Amino acid sequence: MGRAEERRARQSAGRRAAPRRHPQSQAAGSPAGSGSQAGGRAPKAAKGRIRRLFTWRKMLGAFFGLCLLVIGGFAALYMSVDIPVGNDLAKKQSNVYKYSDGTLLARAGTVNRENVDLSKVPKKVQLTFVAAENKSFYSDPGVDIRGTTRALLNTLAGKGxxxxxxxxxxxxxxxYLDQEQTASRKLKELVISLKVEREKSKDEILAGYINTSYYGRGAYGIQAAAQAYYRKDAQDLTVEQGAYLAALLQAPSQYDWAVAGPVGKRLVTDRWNYVLDNMVKEGWLDKAERRTMKFPYPKDPKGAPGMEGQTGYLVSLANAQVEQQLMKTEGLSRSEAAAKVEGQGWTITLNISRKKQAALEKAVKTQLTERLSPKRRKVDADVQAGAVSVDPKTGKIVALYGGKDYFSHWTDNATRRDYQPASTFKPVIxxxxxxxxxxxxxxxAINAGTVYDGTSGRQAVDxxxxxxxxxxxxxxxxYGPITVQQAMDKSVNSVFAQMGVDVGMDQVMATAxxxxxxxxxxxxVPAQTLGSMGASPLEMAGIYATLDNHGRKVTPSIVKSAEQPDRTVRMPDPIGGSxxxxxxxxxxxxxxxxxxDDGTARQSxxxxxxxxxQQVAGKTGTSDCNRSAWxxxxxxxxxxxxxxxxxxxKAGGTGCDNExxxxxxxxxxxxxxxGGRVNGGGTPAQIWAAYTFGVTDRATFDLNTDQGAAVATTPPPTVSDSPSDSPSESASSEPPTSAPPSETVTETPPTGPATQTPTTPPPPSQPTTTPPPTGGPTIRNPFEPGDQ
Structure with missing residues (x-):
C-alpha cells in the first residue's frame, strides 16, 4: 500500500470512529434534570430548518425565476401574436327599430366615414387630440404598462x-380589435401596440387614431366629424373646434351640445378647457392666444332620413338605454358603448305602442300646437312640450313626445331635466x-286628515x-286651518313647506x-318642497308609476329587446322591489x-x-315665473x-328676473x-285627458288604505271664502273671482294684507304671522349658448 493510500485510509477510519451525534440522541441519553435544556433545543432546530428553506439566496432565486417565467411567457405571446388586418367598417350595418308589435319604426345608423391624410389636418388641431388623450404620445413607447395592468386586474376581478x-x-x-372587455383582448392590445410602434411612425398612428375614432352623430373619423358638427372639412377646422372634437371622444352622445343636458354641457365645456390648458402647458399654444378663445358651439345635426317627427326621439332614447346596459354589463366607456350600438346591425324592438303613440301625438296637436300662432304671438314660439306614458305594471314606456320635430328641436323634452317640476313634487313629501x-x-301623526295652517307666506318652523x-x-x-287632503287639492305651498320641515328634508329627498x-x-333644503329642483317628464312618470304600482319601484324602459345576429342583450327588469x-x-x-275631483285638475x-x-289620480304643477307647467x-x-x-x-328682451x-x-x-298664465291644470291636463281617456278602459284603483279622497268624503273647507269649484288652473286670461288654488312656485313676496280670515283660530303650534317669504331657488340652465 502506498503512502497516499495509507493516509486516506487513516482519515477515513478517523471519520468513522467519531460519528456526529444527533441532538435528540444526546437528549435521550442525558441524565435526569437536563430535560428542560434538551427540550429547549428542538424549536431552535425547527427554526433552523425554516431559515435554511427560506434563505435570501433562495428567495432571490425564486423572484428571478418568476421574472424569467413572465418574460418568457410574454416573449412567447409576442412571437405568436401578429398585427391583424384592420377591421372592416364597411361590414357595419344599419340598425332596425320596431314598434312593440314588430312593425317597422325606422332603419338608421349607416356608417359615415372618410379618411383624411394627416397633412390635411392643421398641426395645432392634431395636437388637441394629443393634449386630450396622451400628452406623452411623442415620447412614450406606445403602451401604458401601469394602466393596462390595472385594467387587466380589474377585468379579471369583474370590476369592468x-x-x-x-x-x-x-x-x-x-x-385592429373590437370593444370586447376580456383579459386576452387586453393582452393582445398590449402586444399589437408594441409592434405597431415599431412598424409605424407617430404621425401614421395619430392619423389612424383620428380617422377611426367615433365622434357621435354617426361620424367615424375627423373628416366626417368636421362636417357633422361644423359643416366644414377637417383642413378648415380652428383650434377651438378641434379641441371640441377631441373632447367629444370621451363621451360623444353625452357631450353633443345639441342634445346634451346641463350636466353634459358643463362636462364638455370643462373638457374643452382642459384640452386647451394642456396645450399651453406643453408649449403648443400661446397663453395670450388661449385667453382669447371662446367655446365653438357646433351646428345642429343634419337630419337622417326616417328620423323626422317623433322617431328620432324614440330611437335616441332606445340607443341610450342599450348603451347604458352595455356599460353596466361589459364595462365599456360611454364612447365605446355608443360606437358599439350605432350602425352595428342591431334589431331593437321598442315597448312603444303604435296606437298609444299616435294618440299622444294627436292629443298634443289638438290641445296645443293647433292653438299656437308664433306669427301673431311671439311667446307661442317659445312653447315646448314633452310627455312620457308608462304602463305601471310592466314599466314599459308605451308612448313618448319629445318635441315638435326631431330635426328642428334636437333636445328631447321628454328626458330633459332642466325645468322645475314645481307642485308635482308635493306627493313625494x-x-x-x-x-x-x-x-x-x-x-x-301626519295623514290625509291632519290640519295645517294654510296662511300664505307663513314661516315654517322647526x-x-x-x-x-x-x-x-x-x-x-x-286658507287658514286646512287638512292635508284639501292642501293637496288646492296645492297650498305654505302647508307643504311646513310638512317638509316636520318630516325632515333629508328624509324627503331620500324618499324622492x-x-x-x-x-x-x-x-x-326647505325650498325643495316647492319642486325647485330639475326633473324630466320621464322621471316624474317613473315616480308616479311607482305610487300607482303600490310602492314597487318602476324604472321606465323603452327597450323590449336588443339583438344582433350572434347575440342578445338582456335588458334590466323595469319592475323592482318595494x-x-x-x-x-x-x-x-x-x-x-x-x-x-275637487282641486286644480277638476276643470280639465x-x-x-x-x-x-274613469278613476284618476294626479297632480298639477306651475313653476316660478310660469316657466313650466305640468x-x-x-x-x-x-x-x-x-x-x-x-x-x-330667439334672443332678445328681458325675462321676469330682468335678465x-x-x-x-x-x-x-x-x-x-x-290666454294668461299657463297652469298645470290647463293645457297640460287637457293634453293628458285627450290622450288618456282615448286609450284606457274604465278601471278602479285597488287601494290598501282608509285615508284620502278615494275612500273617504273630503271635509268641507274651513275658510270663510272657499276656493271656486273651477280653479284658475286653465289657460284663461280672466282674473279669478275667488281665491284660486295655491299652485305656482313663486319668489314674489305677497303685497297688501291677507284677504281671507279663518273662521276658527289656527292650531296653537302653527304661528299665524306672515313675514315676507324667502322663496325657493330658480333652476336655470347655466350653460345656454353664449354663456361661459
Whole structure:
C-alpha cells in the first residue's frame, strides 16, 4: 500500500470512529434534570430548518425565476401574436327599430366615414387630440404598462374597465380589435401596440387614431366629424373646434351640445378647457392666444332620413338605454358603448305602442300646437312640450313626445331635466311623511286628515325656530286651518313647506331618490318642497308609476329587446322591489284623486266629457315665473306625465328676473295661446285627458288604505271664502273671482294684507304671522349658448 493510500485510509477510519451525534440522541441519553435544556433545543432546530428553506439566496432565486417565467411567457405571446388586418367598417350595418308589435319604426345608423391624410389636418388641431388623450404620445413607447395592468386586474376581478390607454392602444383597439372587455383582448392590445410602434411612425398612428375614432352623430373619423358638427372639412377646422372634437371622444352622445343636458354641457365645456390648458402647458399654444378663445358651439345635426317627427326621439332614447346596459354589463366607456350600438346591425324592438303613440301625438296637436300662432304671438314660439306614458305594471314606456320635430328641436323634452317640476313634487313629501310615520310639531301623526295652517307666506318652523322659509301661495291666497287632503287639492305651498320641515328634508329627498328621482347634487333644503329642483317628464312618470304600482319601484324602459345576429342583450327588469310600503303609496294615490275631483285638475280632467267615470289620480304643477307647467296623472293601468316648457326661440328682451334673454333660455309661458298664465291644470291636463281617456278602459284603483279622497268624503273647507269649484288652473286670461288654488312656485313676496280670515283660530303650534317669504331657488340652465 502506498503512502497516499495509507493516509486516506487513516482519515477515513478517523471519520468513522467519531460519528456526529444527533441532538435528540444526546437528549435521550442525558441524565435526569437536563430535560428542560434538551427540550429547549428542538424549536431552535425547527427554526433552523425554516431559515435554511427560506434563505435570501433562495428567495432571490425564486423572484428571478418568476421574472424569467413572465418574460418568457410574454416573449412567447409576442412571437405568436401578429398585427391583424384592420377591421372592416364597411361590414357595419344599419340598425332596425320596431314598434312593440314588430312593425317597422325606422332603419338608421349607416356608417359615415372618410379618411383624411394627416397633412390635411392643421398641426395645432392634431395636437388637441394629443393634449386630450396622451400628452406623452411623442415620447412614450406606445403602451401604458401601469394602466393596462390595472385594467387587466380589474377585468379579471369583474370590476369592468378602469384606467387609461395611450393613443396607440386606442388606435389598435379601434382599427385592429373590437370593444370586447376580456383579459386576452387586453393582452393582445398590449402586444399589437408594441409592434405597431415599431412598424409605424407617430404621425401614421395619430392619423389612424383620428380617422377611426367615433365622434357621435354617426361620424367615424375627423373628416366626417368636421362636417357633422361644423359643416366644414377637417383642413378648415380652428383650434377651438378641434379641441371640441377631441373632447367629444370621451363621451360623444353625452357631450353633443345639441342634445346634451346641463350636466353634459358643463362636462364638455370643462373638457374643452382642459384640452386647451394642456396645450399651453406643453408649449403648443400661446397663453395670450388661449385667453382669447371662446367655446365653438357646433351646428345642429343634419337630419337622417326616417328620423323626422317623433322617431328620432324614440330611437335616441332606445340607443341610450342599450348603451347604458352595455356599460353596466361589459364595462365599456360611454364612447365605446355608443360606437358599439350605432350602425352595428342591431334589431331593437321598442315597448312603444303604435296606437298609444299616435294618440299622444294627436292629443298634443289638438290641445296645443293647433292653438299656437308664433306669427301673431311671439311667446307661442317659445312653447315646448314633452310627455312620457308608462304602463305601471310592466314599466314599459308605451308612448313618448319629445318635441315638435326631431330635426328642428334636437333636445328631447321628454328626458330633459332642466325645468322645475314645481307642485308635482308635493306627493313625494306626503309619501315621505307616511313612510316615516312623521308627526307635526305638536306630535300629531301626519295623514290625509291632519290640519295645517294654510296662511300664505307663513314661516315654517322647526321646534319653535323659524327656518327662514315662508313661501306665498298662488295669488297670495290664505286658507287658514286646512287638512292635508284639501292642501293637496288646492296645492297650498305654505302647508307643504311646513310638512317638509316636520318630516325632515333629508328624509324627503331620500324618499324622492327611492321613488326614482336623480337627487345627485341636490340640497335637502326647505325650498325643495316647492319642486325647485330639475326633473324630466320621464322621471316624474317613473315616480308616479311607482305610487300607482303600490310602492314597487318602476324604472321606465323603452327597450323590449336588443339583438344582433350572434347575440342578445338582456335588458334590466323595469319592475323592482318595494321602495315604500303599499299603504303609504296607496294613501298618496287616494289623496291625489281629490286633486282631480275637487282641486286644480277638476276643470280639465274631472269634468272632461271623455272621462266616462274613469278613476284618476294626479297632480298639477306651475313653476316660478310660469316657466313650466305640468300635469302628471294616472289611472290604474297608465301613468302619463305632461310638461310645457318656456324656451326662448330667439334672443332678445328681458325675462321676469330682468335678465337679458338669450336663445334657449328659460322664459315665461304667460300669454301663450292667447290666454294668461299657463297652469298645470290647463293645457297640460287637457293634453293628458285627450290622450288618456282615448286609450284606457274604465278601471278602479285597488287601494290598501282608509285615508284620502278615494275612500273617504273630503271635509268641507274651513275658510270663510272657499276656493271656486273651477280653479284658475286653465289657460284663461280672466282674473279669478275667488281665491284660486295655491299652485305656482313663486319668489314674489305677497303685497297688501291677507284677504281671507279663518273662521276658527289656527292650531296653537302653527304661528299665524306672515313675514315676507324667502322663496325657493330658480333652476336655470347655466350653460345656454353664449354663456361661459
Amino acid at each position: 374597465k378602469q384606467g387609461g390607454s395611450t393613443i396607440t392602444q386606442q388606435y389598435v383597439k379601434n382599427y 306626503l309619501a315621505a311623511a307616511l313612510e316615516q310615520n312623521a308627526t307635526t310639531q305638536d306630535g300629531d 321646534h319653535g325656530v323659524k327656518v327662514g322659509f315662508g313661501p306665498p301661495n298662488e295669488d297670495d291666497a290664505n 331618490k327611492q321613488l326614482g328621482m336623480d337627487t345627485a347634487g341636490m340640497q335637502a 321602495v315604500i310600503s303599499r299603504t303609504a303609496a296607496d294613501t298618496v294615490t287616494s289623496v291625489l284623486t281629490g286633486v282631480v 280632467v274631472a269634468n272632461n266629457p271623455l272621462r266616462a267615470g 300635469f302628471t296623472g294616472y289611472t290604474p293601468d297608465l301613468v302619463t306625465s305632461v310638461g310645457l316648457f318656456g324656451e326662448a326661440a 337679458p334673454i338669450k336663445q334657449y333660455a328659460h322664459v315665461s309661458l304667460k300669454g301663450a295661446m292667447g
